[in-house]
Ligand SMILES: Nc1ncnc2c1ncn2[C@@H]1O[C@H](COP(=O)(O)OP(=O)(O)OP(=O)(O)O)[C@@H](O)[C@H]1O
């Protein structure tokens with residue numbers, strides 16, 4: 001197996017911090033393990049908690065190229081792995097027919113099923129690359145269960161079988177990240193091949209750090225208030241809790257408005273940046289305005 | 301390979317003879333195998349590959365780092381976030397007692413021994429000889445006032461070490477733990493917390509915050525301070541729980557403890573017998589479940605079937621390949637959405653089930669052309685309007701429980717009467733596109749069944765399904781007459797937990 005990429009967990013965490021990604025012990029630890037064990041990481045968690053960013057930032061610290069396969073329903077082999085360039089193949093067949101009447105099908109097929117006619121897609125590209133790459137298979141829960149099967153071979157053996165060409169083996173074992181918003185259960189087969197990392201909303205201190213890092217002009221005190229209010233808002237029973245990216249949007253908005261202390265009125269006026277559903281916004285506004293006795297939590 | 305941090309404290313009955321630091325392959329393997337057996341017992345699906353991965357993973361991390369050890373195991377063994385709590389419980393139990401021996405516990409350096417046998421014997425007698433000295437101010441024989449003061453200070457300053465010491469002292473003083481006593485951890489937790497008056501503590505902390513502030517706290521500031529102190533108190537409670545667990549494990553041994561702490565996974569919690577705590581975790585599990593279902597169902601609807609070949613479109617595209625139909629095009633059919641009628645018994649024992657099902661159905665209402673809801677006990681009422689014009693399903697369900705007019709005579713379930721009235725008032729609204737879901741245990745208090753209503757319904761409707769939250773073995777025993785109704789339904793389903801409910805909804809669409 002290739003040289004380990006990291007010396008220890010702390011160095012992963014430190015390097016990620018240097019590229020403005022605030023991880024925690026669990027996140028850094030699993031990235032470290034993935035490298036040591038040569039296994040992909042399945043990153044699951046709510047939207048906007050930095051799953052995709054983790055792959056990007058890891059690529060950045062390794063100086064590796066990020067090869068990304070964005071998943072969507074209907075994704076198939078020809079978009080994920082490889083495809084024969086059949087337009088080119090057709091042309092070649094026609095050309096061969098006209099200038100050489102008696103060339104057999106065997107010859108033609110040898111000819112047209114060769115590298116020259118192969119279009120590599122992200123998965124194949126990632127393992128055949130000569131330069132270091134990080135492979136990101138983003139939002140894997142969006143493909144149909146059956147399509148997951150396409151990923152299995154590459155995830156466990158780092159190889160791709162092409163019937164017409166044989167098996168293509170990896171030149172390198174790339175670090176692989178799969179992300180999922182958990183809209184459906186992934187297959188056991190896929191999960192077995194991966195290390196599992198659940199990335200949740202960050203705790204208050206980490207969120208504050210993220211705000212300070214990503215919104216550098218913000219004051220310590222404003223970042224602190226933002227993180228506190230977001231924590232409280234997340235405790236409400238909402239249709240959709242604010243994500244880290246929404247926290248950042250909100251912090252930027254407050255900064256633009258020149259706010260240095262977030263009072264209830266400001267919070268109410270700007271909470272639509274933080275929350276997306278009308279009912280959630282209404283709920284939060286109500287909470288901002290009333291006193292703490294009302295927050296004991298209403299149970300349905 | 302690393303050696304344990306510090307020298308291990310006194311030996312324990314269960315592990316007598318085991319040499320600290322002998323964590324060569326076989327010992328570690330054995331330890332892990334035992335752990336995995338416990339996980340499986342708790343219902344977690346751990347495969348053989350994952351077992352081997354866990355083994356490989358712990359070789360890559362320093363064993364004395366307890367939290368690294370935990371993450372390494374979790375990443376290889378638990379692939380479903382809903383199972384995290386179960387994993388954590390087993391982990392804490394399994395590795396708390398052995399922690400210091402195996403050098404994977406951070407307790408080893410925190411004190412001499414929180415789970416000494418003498419400590420156990422001494423519990424309740426206030427001997428305190430087993431306690432570490434000078435631990436964040438944790439002296440011996442604190443008076444209740446001193447203990448309260450220490451807790452207050454630790455919460456005020458968010459001092460983790462002092463919180464831990466306070467937790468240890470609180471358990472020692474108030475839990476009343478006795479060796480071999482067959483009561484669960486929650487009992488001790490309750491006893492400890494009751495004596496600490498944490499609500500009063502929160503008030504005190506809030507007063508301090510108010511005093512410290514230069515101006516009056518605004519309601520928003522109050523709220524934020526409140527949440528902050530509440531989260532610290534929550535942290536303290538976890539310390540108390542951990543302390544109790546440590547002592548129980550020391551007293552009873554790992555296997556016995558793991559067994560008593562075994563909790564069902566959220567998706568397996570029985571609607572009819574859920575404790576308050578379980579209700580909370582059920583509600584938490586419902587949110588992601590509905591989201592998951594909605595996405596999945598929408599997808600199924602769009603891509604469920606490949607439609608017929610779109611001939612013209614295919615030919616059009618073939619022109620660019622010299623007439624070779626290289627790229628076949630299909631039509632996507634749009635199956636019509638069903639209309640759903642939910643008729644739910646919301647009396648006592650089945651109320652929780654009705655609530656969860658109503659919530660689920662309304663959360664995915666977009667998958668149906670229309671959802672109408674009716675609730676009954678012995679009277680029946682339509683509650684569709686509660687769900688209209690609001691996105692807040694919980695609020696709507698709250699109104700269902702408080703405002704719906706469902707009591708006719710005495711507030712005991714009378715399915716027969718409820719069905720009759722339903723049929724008179726709304727029967728004509730049921731048509732060939734309607735799917736009817738009836739929710740209830742069909743415990744009819746020996747009233748007349750009026751099962752003809754269901755029969756008529758089934759004639760008019762597309763489908764009639766019955767969902768029963770009772771175990772199938774109890775059906776048609778006592779006053780349950782689900783069989784009598786069931787013969788007229790297109791299907792009867794046992795729906796005791798979220799897992800079964802989810803499966804049914806999948807089947808429905
Ligand atoms: N730990 C973090 N450190 C720094 N920035 C973060 C962190 N977490 C999230 N962010 C920021 O939040 C934004 C959203 O992150 P990202 O797109 O990676 O989320 P995601 O989890 O992939 O969301 P989705 O599920 O919607 O795809 C990014 O722009 C990133 O900068």
Ligand SMILES: [Mg+2]
Nearest residue numbers: 051052138179
């Ligand atoms: Mg993403």
